[in-house]
Amino acid sequence: MPRFGGFLQKQRKPRRWSVAFFGTPQRSEPPPALLTLAAMLPEPHYEGYQARSLFRQGAFSPAKTGQYLGMTIRSNHWSGRFSVEFPARMLLDLLAGRLSEERFRHQLDPRDEGKNIFKTWLDMGLTISATEMAPRSADEDDDHLILHFTDDAAARPFRLPELPDEPGVSTE
Incomplete structure (x- = not known):
């Protein structure tokens, strides 16, 4: 079984989105459209701290070189x-x-x-x-x-x- 970062890959937590809903007394449950949207989000490519750091460095700027996919x-x-x-x-x-x-x-x-x-x-x-x-x-x-x-x-x-x-x- 492949090891990465000293941990077995199956033991690592998968990256996932956290979607929060702040309700009101009139609407205590999230709207169905929000749940549908949350389910449709693609798997994240980065952890939150990584995305923030790359964004601050300008890595996602259209004038920079791309984030290339594999070959x-x-x-x-x-x-x-x-x-x-x-x-x-x-x-x-x-x-x-x-x-x-x-x-x-x-x-x-x-x-x-x-x-x-x-x-x-x-x-x-x-x-x-x-x-x-x-x-x-x-x-x-x-x-x-x-x-x-x-x-x-x-x-x-x-x-x-x-x-x-x-x-x-x-x-x-």
Whole structure:
């Protein structure tokens, strides 16, 4: 079972909203609409003190770099199809000059192992064959851009396709 911060994750209290209703003698129970609204709130991303601190630092300002969602890499060697899904806001911040190339690369590979998945795929002869925007949840602040890669003979040294061995035929 994974441990985080010295505690087992199942023992940690989940983040949740606290909704308070201050009634009056005329209305001692919360209105049904308030209960419905409270039930529809998405799971909080931060503890209250974290959100307050980030807000005071200006982290949620539209002029700052975004709070990026994660990245996903998918590869299917059998079909030769590869894709990478990353936050569209991260690319926009890079193109707008708000995010340096170094920081962009660090966001793609936080372990800082120096591996560049795009260089690896290009060296294999894979190029971008399609792009799409992944649908997002209403609770998320960012869309994901998906780049699909497939083999491109113009991006690699020429090679003959491998033919299945035929019985009785010698290649010598």
